Structures are given as C-alpha cells and as structure tokens.
Amino acid sequence: MKLFLPAILLCAALPCVAEGAVPEYTLVIHNHTYQPTTLNVPANTKFKLLVRNEDATPSEFESNDFNREQIVLPGTTATVFVGPLDRGSYTFFDDFHRATGNGVLVVQ
Numbered sequence: 179m180k181l182f183l184p185a186i187l188l189c190a191a192l193p194c195v196a197e198g199a200v201p202e203y204t205l206v207i208h209n210h211t212y213q214p215t216t217l218n219v220p221a222n223t224k225f226k227l228l229v230r231n232e233d234a235t236p237s238e239f240e241s242n243d244f245n246r247e248q249i250v251l252p253g254t255t256a257t258v259f260v261g262p263l264d265r266g267s268y269t270f271f272d273d274f275h276r277a278t279g280n281g282v283l284v285v286q
Contacts (some may be wrong), residue, residue, distance in 0.1 A: 242269075
C-alpha cells in the first residue's frame with residue numbers, strides 16, 4: 179500500500195503538468211482582422227491558441243490547412259488546440275469576414 183499511494187498521487191499530478199507545459203499564443207480579432215496577422219509557433223509541438231474577439235459581431239476562426247473551425251462570439255475568447263505541426267506556413271481566416279480576416283501560422 180505504501181508504494182501504491184505515491185503512484186496514485188503521481189498519476190493524479192500528470193495531467194496538470196502536461197497542461198501547464200503546452201505553449202499558449204493569443205490572436206485578437208479587431209475590426210475584422212487578426213492581430214498579429216503572422217504568428218510564429220514551434221514545430222512538432224502541440225499548443226493552445228486563444229482567439230479573442232473584440233468586435234461587436236461573431237467571427238469564425240477557421241483553417242483548412244490544420245483542420246480547425248471555431249465560432250468566436252463578440253467579447254469572448256475561444257480556446258483552440260493546434261498541432262503538432264510540421265515546419266511550414268499554415269493559413270487561417272475568419273470565415274464570416276473573408277476579405278479582411280486572414281492570417282498565417284509560421285511553424286519553425
């Protein structure tokens with residue numbers, strides 16, 4: 179039993195350690211554009227993307243390149259997990275505002 183309890187405690191702690199280790203990046207939607215329009219992220223690493231909509235209308239964060247789609251309501255922040263991705267450039271866009279809402283993930 180003395181060996182079993184530390185193993186349980188270790189297993190319970192692992193998800194917290196794993197979640198804390200995920201890099202986090204923020205995209206802001208303002209005037210139907212992404213800021214920044216180019217975001218540099220590490221290759222072969224899962225990361226958390228926080229997409230904050232500062233506009234008064236909904237937006238849709240979408241990427242065909244890395245297969246994500248998320249509606250972001252006005253005044254809210256959506257969390258999107260991405261990766262791991264190989265090195266390269268991956269486009270994303272606001273499907274509701276295609277003329278202005280465009281950006282690129284540069285994976286290095």
